[in-house]
Amino acid sequence: MLQFYYNPRSPMARRVWRGLLEKDIPFEPVLMNLNGDQFQPDYLEINPFHHVPVIVDDGFRMVESIAILEYLETKYPHPPLLPKETQALATVRMVQMVSTNELVPKVLPLILENQNSPSFLEAKQQVEKILEFFADNLKNNSYFGGDNLSLADIIAGTDISFLPYLGINFSSYPNLNNWFQRLTQRPSWQKTELSAEEFEQFRRVLMIMRKRKIKP
Ligand SMILES: N[C@@H](CCC(=O)N[C@@H](CS)C(=O)NCC(=O)O)C(=O)O
Numbered sequence: 001m002l003q004f005y006y007n008p009r010s011p012m013a014r015r016v017w018r019g020l021l022e023k024d025i026p027f028e029p030v031l032m033n034l035n036g037d038q039f040q041p042d043y044l045e046i047n048p049f050h051h052v053p054v055i056v057d058d059g060f061r062m063v064e065s066i067a068i069l070e071y072l073e074t075k076y077p078h079p080p081l082l083p084k085e086t087q088a089l090a091t092v093r094m095v096q097m098v099s100t101n102e103l104v105p106k107v108l109p110l111i112l113e114n115q116n117s118p119s120f121l122e123a124k125q126q127v128e129k130i131l132e133f134f135a136d137n138l139k140n141n142s143y144f145g146g147d148n149l150s151l152a153d154i155i156a157g158t159d160i161s162f163l164p165y166l167g168i169n170f171s172s173y174p175n176l177n178n179w180f181q182r183l184t185q186r187p188s189w190q191k192t193e194l195s196a197e198e199f200e201q202f203r204r205v206l207m208i209m210r211k212r213k214i215k216p
Pocket residue numbers: 010011012013034038049050051052053063064065066214215216
């Protein structure tokens with residue numbers, strides 16, 4: 001059976017977790033305590049970069065959340081998480097890249113910095129720009145690729161899900177707000193989303209990791 005190395009607080013692991021649940025792929029969860037399990041020699045053999053998530057499927061090892069989701073899409077094509085139509089597919093690819101390359105680098109300053117600090121305010125401004133971009137690309141569709149959930153929804157939806165806990169909500173963008181509500185109602189989300197209390201614990205763990213100079 002496919003093994004899934006994860007920690008429930010890791011957003012990158014939650015991307016893959018949600019993909020597995022949406023596709024109803026049976027898997028064996030392997031819980032990693034990111035306080036040190038990731039540096040054990042056995043794990044470093046599986047992932048020399050000491051990150052979660054990792055999957056091992058029939059002996060085939062994969063790291064990197066997006067690459068893993070792409071692999072799952074090819075190997076377990078039903079239900080599809082990529083649209084077929086050219087522009088819809090291009091939008092999905094673009095949104096997942098924007099989320100990864102523009103939004104994710106702003107996560108740490110938003111979570112860890114004082115809310116009046118220049119780096120927090122700069123990150124917040126960038127996030128507002130990203131939310132506007134997402135809303136423009138979502139248009140009046142239910143999901144970024146059209147009527148059905150796609151990898152872009154899983155990736156961007158996971159990456160922005162902590163924002164409401166930091167006082168950044170989506171109310172200026174009604175279509176994005178409705179999309180986010182739609183996502184949070186899905187069983188895959190309800191099983192994996194962090195509560196406000198769990199988010200607070202996550203924030204504390206990040207602070208400890210930063211002090212110890214571990215990359216969160
Ligand atoms: N680009 C990687 C990033 C994975 C990553 O940064 N994982 C973090 C948790 S969100 C981690 O495992 N941190 C512990 C460490 O690096 O020691 C991916 O998308 O899978």
